[in-house]
Amino acid sequence: xxxxxxxxxxxxxxxxxxxxxxxxxxxxxxxxxxxxxxxxxxxxxxxxxxxxxxxxxxxxxxxxxxxxxxxxxxxxxxxxxxxxxxxxxxxxxxxxxxxxxxxxxxxxxxxxxxxxxxxxxxxxxxxxxxxxxxxxxxxxxxxxxxxxxxxxxxxxxxxxxxxxxxxxxxxxxxxxxxxxxxxxxxxxxxxxxxxxxxxxxxxxxxxxxxxxxxxxxxxxxxxxxxxxxxxxxxxxxxxxxxxxxxxxxxxxxxxxxxxxxxxxxxxxxxxxxxxxxxxxxxxxxxxxxxxxxxxxxxxxxxxxxxxxxxxxxxxxxxxxxxxxxxxxxxxxxxxxxxxxxxxxxxxxxxxxxxxxxxxxxxxxxxxxxxxxxxxxxxxx
Numbered sequence: 001x002x003x004x005x006x007x008x009x010x011x012x013x014x015x016x017x018x019x020x021x022x023x024x025x026x027x028x029x030x031x032x033x034x035x036x037x038x039x040x041x042x043x044x045x046x047x048x049x050x051x052x053x054x055x056x057x058x059x060x061x062x063x064x065x066x067x068x069x070x071x072x073x074x075x076x077x078x079x080x081x082x083x084x085x086x087x088x089x090x091x092x093x094x095x096x097x098x099x100x101x102x103x104x105x106x107x108x109x110x111x112x113x114x115x116x117x118x119x120x121x122x123x124x125x126x127x128x129x130x131x132x133x134x135x136x137x138x139x140x141x142x143x144x145x146x147x148x149x150x151x152x153x154x155x156x157x158x159x160x161x162x163x164x165x166x167x168x169x170x171x172x173x174x175x176x177x178x179x180x181x182x183x184x185x186x187x188x189x190x191x192x193x194x195x196x197x198x199x200x201x202x203x204x205x206x207x208x209x210x211x212x213x214x215x216x217x218x219x220x221x222x223x224x225x226x227x228x229x230x231x232x233x234x235x236x237x238x239x240x241x242x243x244x245x246x247x248x249x250x251x252x253x254x255x256x257x258x259x260x261x262x263x264x265x266x267x268x269x270x271x272x273x274x275x276x277x278x279x280x281x282x283x284x285x286x287x288x289x290x291x292x293x294x295x296x297x298x299x300x301x302x303x304x305x306x307x308x309x310x311x312x313x314x315x316x317x318x319x320x321x322x323x324x325x326x327x328x329x330x331x332x333x334x335x336x337x338x339x340x341x342x343x344x345x346x347x348x349x350x351x352x353x354x355x356x357x358x359x360x361x362x363x364x365x366x367x368x369x370x371x372x373x374x375x376x377x378x379x380x
Contacts, residue, residue: 011044011094012037012183014172016164017104020054020062020074024240026114027107028056030074032083033161036090039184041173049162050086053077068160081115088120095187096124099143099168102195102202109200122197126204127172129193130186134175143167150174232269241348242269244356245276246286256294257285262311263301264331271331273348278338290317290326299331 015034019027029052036045051074058071087108098104101124112119132140135149144155147167151174156163176186187194195204224236232238242265258279265272275297279286287293296317301309320326329337350356 010039010184012039012097012169013090013094014097014165014169015104016098016161016168017107018062018066018159018161019107020056020071021059023056023059027110028054028114029080029107029111030054030058030071030077031069031161032087033163033165034090035162035165035169036094037169037183039182041169041176041183045090047162047166049160050083051077052083053079055079066159068163079115080111081117084112084115084117091120091122094123095183096122097127097168097172097183098124099126099128099146099164099171100140101126101128102204105195105197105202109197109202113200119197119200122202124195124197124202125187125190126193126195127168127175130190131171131175133190133193134178143171146171150178230267230269232266232272237352238269241351242272242276244351245273245348248351248356249276249280250285253280253283253285255283255285257287257292258295258297258334259287259290259293259313259317260297261299261331262313263309264297264299267301267309268299274340274346275331275334277344277346278335278340281341281344282338289313290320293317293326295327295329295334296321297329297331297334 013034013036015032017027017029017033018031020030021028031049031051033047033049034045035043035047037043051069053074053076058067063071096105105122105124108122109119111117128140128143128146131137131146131150135141135146141149143164144167147153147155147170150171151167155167172183172186176182179186181189192204195202224231224233224238230238232242258275260272260275264275276286284295290296290313296313298311298314298317303309317326317328321328
């Protein structure tokens, strides 16, 4: 953590973050709380909560369980890119100290990636792991429990970033007092709990604690088997690009909707994306449900054994067609009726950009609709 030559006086940025949601494995911050001190816990920047417009919906669980503010106030707050210069200034020459610090560091990197910002170099230290070692716990504990154990007081305002940052500082201060050392000495004595970032990667200092430096950059997509590169399977990058294109279309077009067969949607990525291009050019929308569609596009396809694949939507679409509620077309008929526009943009990689990132609610299977107080998005 220290370089050779003259010793540079260290600063310690005790901090905590809170996210509106972590959909798509990406944290969207709505607050960063901090206290800036020296190695002896003398405060140079008092406790502060930087409130941020997450530019994303709030997860229902966050609203019910993890918010100290009325979420409506965040519409008027600056976005992450506006507060980023202040954050870089605070991190300059400082060790970032948190409770499960790696998670907060990842959220900061997520936001840098989302807003296409060059991430700062972050050196960090994890009080949670240090507390586990000193308490000889089998598992790590929550900040509130550590605060009550080491400070002898009841935890307050949990999940408010600035208060959590201050509690983290007080836990570290109490542990340093028990050991008769300052933060410089505590960090130097515990190299296993130190870490740093390098671009969008982070790692703890020891090989045993190494986390992401040698792994695939986020987001992590499902790996596909050889021969399935043109499939559009759930969790794969192809599926993500398909979903982003479909949602982009539905934001702009409010005309009648088209439903594609599973055999087209899941097993022929290029043709499915071209189908979405045709749908978009016709001013129509896309839906997974035949009951919401005006047109259902079927496709006969064999599986690996030579048997015809079944489409879970087909029978429902056929019943609706008999009732006159939907028009059924084969993929060839659809492509003939709705040709690709001249000069159509077939660069599917454009949907990997942040502006196309989906905000998907991860609903629990048995959760009732009225348990979601945010009332955001579709409940389909």
